[in-house]
Amino acid sequence: MTDQMTRAQAAGGREREALNETLEDYTLRFAPRSYRKWSTAVVATSALGGIAYLADFSIGANIGMAHGTGNALWGIALFATVIIATGIPLAVYAARYNLDLDLITRGSGFGYYGSVVTNLIFASFTFIFFATEGSIMAQGLQLGLSIPLPIGYLVSTLIVLPLVIYGMKALAKLQVWTTPLWLIMMVGPLVYLLVAHPDAVGDFFAFSGVDADGAPRGEGVSLAGIMLCAGVCLSLIAQIAEQIDYLRFMPPKTPDNTRRWWTAVLVAGPGWVVFGAIKQIVGLFLAVYLIGHIADGAGIANQPVHQFVVTYEEFMPPWAAMTLAVILVVISQIKINVTNAYSGSLAWTNSFTRVTKTYPGRLVFVVVNLGIALVLMESNMFSFLNELLNFYANCGIAWIVVVATDIVVNKWLLKISPTAPEFRRGMLYAVNPVGFVSVIVAAGTSIAVFFGAFGDGVAPYSPLVAAALAFVLPPILAIATGGRYYLRRTDDGIDLPMYDEHGNPSDVKLLCCVTGVEFERPDMLASASPAPDGSTQYISSLALACDKTGKHVLPPQPQR
Template identity: 30%
Template structure:
């Protein structure tokens, strides 16, 4: 069991703050299996049942395997690289962003959007379980009663994540056992009381034009985000975990995720013929409807447990991002727990005003921004630093005294890349190209701008307390190790 055990000689305050805006010390590291146990909460989210069903509606079987393979391979590579950087540095993605092309105030911008992303994920996931409870107990979903259910469940989630990674690891380890038992019960009921529709029934009679591009767009939106989320927890891995540790963490998270995705169309196509009222296709992809229909009150409990497991992660990651934003922009440092409460309160407010109806548009925009942001960071490390040698590769500086407030190379690239994506959303070209073009344009432009400025914006002064093997090339124009 030591593989699943985190650090023991730690303080209560460390568990609460969880090094949200500081470097993680060596003694506060976790083994890879313990990190995978936490990431399983994300792997089994109800979102992925719905994602799998919707993907099958777009391209059917076996064509859905192509975008899923792209998702799996791309996410593994991106997550492996990001976890390797995060664990080596012991920093959150937001802290690393400071020194990787954005500057310390520039990272506050990306952190804020990233944090708001988690507010909307918290809203979406919480809506599913509220929907399940409302349907089963015949309560008005979009009335005051629904808001009270959403708020009460959110308070319980706050308790589970109050003590950070330590509490998350315990909760997720035991939660996966309950999840597996209830999923097993649901599959048993499905196979014994319904005419099961296997993959041969997921085949579409014909493939609509551009449907494969739409499927790849759906996969692309999740590919980068999953690697990004994994890195927020992968930062707790031992410093020498390297690419191997990152690879194992991603495989441990993605394999159960893809099982969940493939179960989605299994339920959808099996139940669709039995649904007589409403939009059968939409309801068959709605986890809040499907599981209570198959196993009754146990289905409500299944949705409840599953959504708790992923939404505590949304609360946690959102609090990390907002901590970084406000500590930089306003030097306001009330602590990670404060920002967890803010994520919860915003979720309740947005739910009561039915903001969820705009969720798709918001996630499309932030998905474009997130993809572009992370590709810029990867281009910065692997091209600008490793290939062009315009910055050190043996450390990433995150401290304010050594960094520019704004690094124009990353910010201009991000703005330009996102603008290209938004033009697609506005209909100036097919929207399914948007996320691909934005992340490629942003990364390429960052390389061009960093090369043109010859690394000038990496440091205001080179950090005197950092050891480095980096020898700047003759064309470098920034602050060098020798002053």
């Protein structure tokens, strides 16, 4: 009994809450094989269900109305290319090693505490897009049910709370069961519109944008226009982190499921951008249709609920069109915002626990994230959405490109960065300048460019500046530092293989000396404090993250 009490006290009494798999969903750690029971198809469908958001329709409409169809299409193409190039290595690492993007980031040039800055970038992404989707839902509730926008914002926030509490198990069911209905309601009306109004296609390609009063802008295709469009779209680059929050639950890759495994990872990882780009194009197409067929259409053309109401009214009574449009908006908002709230809670909890060594519970930060999003909605962020997304894109691009570059260049090509990801406390340095400095310089410089520090003519190219610096700096800094700040230790003190014969994380279990619970091998380290009999005892990464005394942290190994 005394030994059990000592263990509970050493754990600070909070780690046990994180062991509640139903609620906490492996917030701070590797997703063990014992929990990953879903098929590749279920994981992929769940991940893709989260991209049902309608913000793409608004983004496509906004950039097209501001800069014309030509610039918008080229900007969307550039956006998709960057997403695919950076998303493949991140998705493969997450699915192969069953880690979220924060854990991958730690060992990809940032260090144990250095990745906190990227967690804040990701948390910002989740509440910005939660607020965007919540605003769209509130617009639907106002149009269909005459609910005032401020109340609609509150409803769209509270409706996801009970759904996001139970983590991956609940989210997988929600996404799988609602996706077929969502596809029918979204694709069907568009097909009808194309068949009934083939001339709309020509109007779409000839569209050159409109100003605030709905007057034609006549803007031609230009590099500046393309980059301004791409900058808004690239604010979505951090969406890969939300895809990874599902992909980390992929089953082990074996010779029997290799084809299915790769298909699921590529389609549900970087493949999300194909669906996102299509939605952006469709959003612009519907906006052009509204502008050409509805009086004062320019004032509502960027609002998805109006886009679908007008489309539905082509082949059904107004009351039915309104009903279906509101249902579509609500389903879409719930599908994406449960993911935004879920992923945001992981990001906030990870950062808070690492810095304070106290685990408050993931549900605390579900509420925090929703609260920030609600404030943004009540501030009418939808009215300055383009400017906000353009600004955010600089930070998101810097983070994602730095991590992808470290994996592809520093790990696979230069062999400076350790190939296998490392995330555990004591194994990593607090801060690795390779990634940390790169993201600060890339984001800071591109933001300065965005605000005109180098002239208004250069400002539209801030996303290019962020991407270029984030690609060039990590190899330079890795070579300059000799890679010495990647690993504080190479030996975790456990004489058992980390991976099985197929290269998957081992499912061998070891007992944690702090919590008294068994964890799988990749989640464990030897404790610096031996057992009373002098033998080696083991500690989980979860318990080690909350060890305020530091007595279990292994000492650094001498540099060679």
